[in-house]
Amino acid sequence: MSDFRIESTRGALVESVHRVAVAVVDAAGRLVAEAGDPGLVTYWRSAAKPFQALPLLADGAAEHFGLGREELALACASHSSEPRHLAVARRLLQLAGNREDDLACGAHPPLGAAVAALVAREGIPLTPVWSNCSGKHAGMLALARHHGWPTAGYERAGHPVQERIANEVASWTGVQRDRIGYAVDGCTTVCFALPLAAMAAAYARFGVADGPAATLRDAMTLEPFLVAGTARLCTDLMSAWPGGVVAKIGAEGVYSAAIPSLGLGVTLKVEDGEMRSASVALLGVLRSVLGRMAAGDLERLAGLGRFAEPRIHNTRGEVTGTTRSAGVLQFR
Numbered sequence: 352m353s354d355f356r357i358e359s360t361r362g363a364l365v366e367s368v369h370r371v372a373v374a375v376v377d378a379a380g381r382l383v384a385e386a387g388d389p390g391l392v393t394y395w396r397s398a399a400k401p402f403q404a405l406p407l408l409a410d411g412a413a414e415h416f417g418l419g420r421e422e423l424a425l426a427c428a429s430h431s432s433e434p435r436h437l438a439v440a441r442r443l444l445q446l447a448g449n450r451e452d453d454l455a456c457g458a459h460p461p462l463g464a465a466v467a468a469l470v471a472r473e474g475i476p477l478t479p480v481w482s483n484c485s486g487k488h489a490g491m492l493a494l495a496r497h498h499g500w501p502t503a504g505y506e507r508a509g510h511p512v513q514e515r516i517a518n519e520v521a522s523w524t525g526v527q528r529d530r531i532g533y534a535v536d537g538c539t540t541v542c543f544a545l546p547l548a549a550m551a552a553a554y555a556r557f558g559v560a561d562g563p564a565a566t567l568r569d570a571m572t573l574e575p576f577l578v579a580g581t582a583r584l585c586t587d588l589m590s591a592w593p594g595g596v597v598a599k600i601g602a603e604g605v606y607s608a609a610i611p612s613l614g615l616g617v618t619l620k621v622e623d624g625e626m627r628s629a630s631v632a633l634l635g636v637l638r639s640v641l642g643r644m645a646a647g648d649l650e651r652l653a654g655l656g657r658f659a660e661p662r663i664h665n666t667r668g669e670v671t672g673t674t675r676s677a678g679v680l681q682f683r
Contacts, residue, residue: 431580635676
């Protein structure tokens, strides 16, 4: 079993280690590379958002309500609550005839550091639209409106919206619905437990599919700011490599990505859930895959060093160490 890990250093010593399980899979579901246990069953969390948003396109809701590229990108987002994110979330609600009061997601401090500081400094009251998941929830409400389903309880297991999404997840991952685990996500809606390899296969398929998937993929890659925000890896990676990668973070150390040119999908899990390590791990995995299979694309990652090996600072701003990827993937 190959060992891939994230190391945090202090001075000359490795101070802490975070093990990472990795699955790199092609669109046929074949495992191409791995580390740790690629069959690890864990929750997909927010990395599942593109597949939660796909029914908007597949069922005609996006066309019916006139949802454009911005609204579709935000439906896939874990956004930073910056002004443009809030504006697009409100527009998505309005276009489908919904209100902010209809959102079942609770408010929380913004993911964007600058926005969080502004909110704290000015005492801005947070409402559900500030949730990083407000775009996803607004999309679910739009799907309910389109089908004439009740909007109340749209986030709960058993509601037609969640049944429709569960079928979509099963279709893309190749995992039968009765083999998928279900729980309540941090934003109140349903989340899915699956093997990492199944998640990676879904992203591989998403990266090369035509039709609604291609439309949603284009929305994410052409509007990367809306998928995350300022100084966030999802945004900066997709901006640095336009159309070459689709990346989406999830909570508890999960990250998924598609590399369309290689027909590959990647999903990783930092096994202890340490979020600081997730971005470092994704870039380490991408460097390994590209170095083996598409070395010419490695330059796309060159400007992302602050994510690949972020520095650790003390309270005076002095550098005390770094966080870095270590170990290797096993290729088949």
